[in-house]
Amino acid sequence: MMSSKWRDEQHPSFINFISSFLSANSFRLNFVLVAPDFIFNCGGMSISFVFITNWDCHNTAVVFSRIKKLKEQFAHFYVVLALPTREQNDSFVRSYFKYGMELGRPTFVPVQDREMGFEKIIKIAHSRGVCKRQDAISKLKAERRRAVQTMDVFLRVVTSIPLIDNHDANALNQAIGSIEAIAKASKTYILENTDLSAEKAEMIVRFFRDPKLYLSPKIN
Template sequence: MERSVHSTGRTSLPPPRPQPAPAPGRGVCMMSTSWRDKQDPNLVNFIAAFLAANSYRLNFLLISPDFIFNNGGLSVAFIFETSWDSENAAAVFSRVNTLKRQFKNLYVVVAVPKVEQIESFNRSYFQYNMELGCPTFVPVNDPEMGFEKMLKIAHARGVCKQQDITSTMRNEREQAVQSMDAFLHVLTSIPGIDDHDATMLSQAIGSIEAIAKASVGFILENTDLSTDKAKTVVTFFRDPQYYLSPKIN
């Protein structure tokens, strides 16, 4: 591309190309600074690159677990032992017992690449009376696999949380519609009251109980019902001889 020269003698460069907007992040990963400082820098770099590739934001914080993921509005905490050491078993399980009381969603990821490490971990698990599944322990072959497991667990829990929220909202909407249908059915069973009248009574006065207690004057002041319809509503709810007698709409 040729450069253009203005009368001022200055060279004009072409405008910079617009950069694409970054993809929205899937979540946030918080790494303990104390955990980070004990690890091989290559592992920390791997984790940072892996998170970036999966659109997660990484923060370094003073936190009690080694990692906390926030995904889909759900926080999941992790203890991450990158190499099992039987001499450190007491401290590990003591920490597990402390953190499981503080975090509802806690997992313990343990790298046990050797057979003797697996056997040592299994003995220690029962020696320190761990309750099965509380929290969940995830043995892995190496730290890289361990972190990938952590990310998958956090993501899956976040997706489940979002689905639960969506399902709850859908159920609440369905219940609200059903309640409104039942509400309108009761009011339109009053002779002369149509859907418009029932909706007006609902919006202006509220519940069936409130409508049943409303006076003719109150109904007239707050709705567009005629005097005859307002009297009919009041009579329907207050005169047993009226509401117990058979009627044809």
């Protein structure tokens, strides 16, 4: 989607270039009233852009005010700027720090000319869509499931120690960490860093040092 307001501010030849470029890359162009200059829907993800094709060194406050508002409204938001001259580039850098922009929020993409800028927009939108199609979120969920399974094994092992229950196991995990770290911990260290009783701390130390205990754990 292209903002009809942004379209009306551009030279017709550039709009023709964009239309042809989008068609060649299998995108369908629609002109609508939207706050950003462009919104791409790729792989079920919406990516928004502000595309500044004519940087005005004397009117930067309006630009950054608009960007600050939009970054709060759109999760995936980029600003592409055509800065063909040294003066424009220096003006942008000064303004970036003057208006207190947060690094990476949004991401700014300076380019030499308008055509290069629009090519960057297409590449960003396409790459974000590819990542979405590869289901990065599902991979994160799988990692979380593995973490849960690992914790389940941890609990089963630690609660096999006589007197130790799930609460104690969680306290040991948060305060000390892995089973290996717990095995190396002293009674004093366990007492200082958890709410376990002296009797339980003594049992843990004995469990990992007394063969009669650690050779016959009962894991439920």
